[in-house]
Amino acid sequence: MNHSAPVIIKVRESLPQYSWRTEQIRQMEQQLIVAQHISIYQLMLRAGEALFHTLRHCWPKARHLWIFCGKGNNGGDGYVLARLAKQAGYSVQVAAFDEPSPGIPAEQARHDWLKAGGSYGSLQSLHGQPDVIIDALLGIGPSTTLRGDLLAWIQFINRQASPVLAVDIPSGLNADTGMPLGGAVHATTTLTLVGLKPGLLTGMAADFTGELYFSDLKDSDSQYCDTGGIRLLDYSAVLPLLPLRARTAHKGNNGKVLLAGGGLGMPGAIRLAGEAALRAGAGLVRVFCHPDNQLLVFSGRPELMLCQHLTADTLEWPDVLVAGPGLGFDEWSKQQWEKFIAFQGRMVLDADGLNWLAQYPQSRANWVLTPHPGEAARLLHSTIADIQADRFAAIQELHHRYGGVVLLKGSGTLIFDGKQMAICTEGNPGMASGGMGDILSGIIAALLAQGLTLFDAACCGALLHGKAANEIAREQGERGMLASDLFFWLQKLVNPQRYQHGKNADTDTR
Secondary structure, X not given: OOOOOOOOEEOOOOOOOEEOOHHHHHHHHHHHHHHOOOOHHHHHHHHHHHHHHHHHHHOOOXXXXXXXXXXXXXXXXXXXXXXXXXXXXXXXXXEEOXXXXXXXXXXXXXXXXXXXXXXXXXXXXXXXXXXEEEEEOOOOOOOOOOOHHHHHHHHHHXXXXXXXXXXXXXXXXXXXXXXXXXXXXXXXXXXXXXXXXXXXXXXXHHHOOOXXXXXXXXXXXXXXOOOOOEEEOXXXXXHHHOOOOOOOOOHHXXXXXXXXXXXXXXXXXXXXXXXXXHHOOOXXXXXXXXXHHHHHHHOOOOOOEEOOOOOOOXXXXXXXXXXXXXXXXXXXXXXXXXXXXXXXXXXXXXXXXXXXXXXXXXXXXOEEEOOOHHHHHHHHOOOHHHHHHOHHXXXXXXXXXXXXXXXXXXXXXXXXXXXXXXXXXXXXXXXXXXXXXXXXXXXXXXXXXXXXXXXXXHHHHHHHHHHHHHHHHHHHOOOOOOHHHHHHHHHHHOOHHHHHHOOOOOOOOO
């Protein structure tokens, strides 16, 4: 075995810069083979070594393996792992769903496994209790609903009590969309190879992938296909977007935000969005809401300024308008919609602002739309299931119809401006509570007011929002997290020099 095996990284700890769709991954494999002067089978050997290192790292005491191999190259990776594990003294049982076609690398991998004294059988041949199960059934190939025996094998794996290591992607999970194809393996750990697949990062992926590891299978610094994929957002990207402020800065330098919403009986959403804009660094923040809500909205937060009426004059004041949090869908709300939709500056449209947009559609280049799947379904006159079935197609259609920058919320938030696509994996299930989206709208508006582009503000906002929630979950847990809990961490995170390098790092007077 090559002891200078490819490096394995844990994705949560070191996020690659891009992910790629399946057709790009296949091109990357060919580019890697050419760049490093190796065969497809040699690449498969590297994959097997990477899997073996992952196995030993995650389960150092494991000694008995069940390895489920399909007929393609994913199964070939499984045969290589089986041979390496057997040579290292493991007890290995291989269940083969089907035999590889003659002449493909997987057939050579199976041959070498048999030559090393291994064997394979059916599900019925398995016995004992494995320490770890290896899922090498399908890989990135399938894109249609699974049925019959293949689905039965996946269900068999899921019934076992043992942890599961998935090869490249859990079998049955669509590598492009993150949606199960009628069923998918619930992996404990996934080692993905060559390039990171978007289907591991959005949709339903989080329920199937477990801990995610990555190996590019390179053995040198060869470069290939390093751009052109879907950008993966990491907190380190915040640093250049939020530089230290000039020592002579004043509130006028940091932008003016007006928030419009807070319909009758719904004061909370607009209050949360307004305070989020303050905590994210906006210089001045005004709030317009229903008169009956004004006391509740402004009580306890004197830094928020009241906007009594939406008029042509008041709409000339802001650099950025946030429209929709808690707006409602009644006659008063419709009147306000007709007023603020006349605003021609940069805008963040959320919540009921999006629902009104679905009723009165138009396209603009200078707004950020932040729908969750339900709002996206209304905007596209489809269903939530349609949106989730292919979130990438949905966000592209949203941009096509409505323009600007679209941020599609959910597990693996997507951001798209017509040219660039990004995924934000920050966040956790504790955020499934009221008011979280309003916080995000306020953050994005504050970043826009401070001079970020639409795309950068949406990306940076999603990162800050999700990471603040992750810091809370790390300290307090997920259940019971409130939207207002994010404010403490938000202020820390919008000062990246201080957060990353120490409490006095932002005191340089230059």
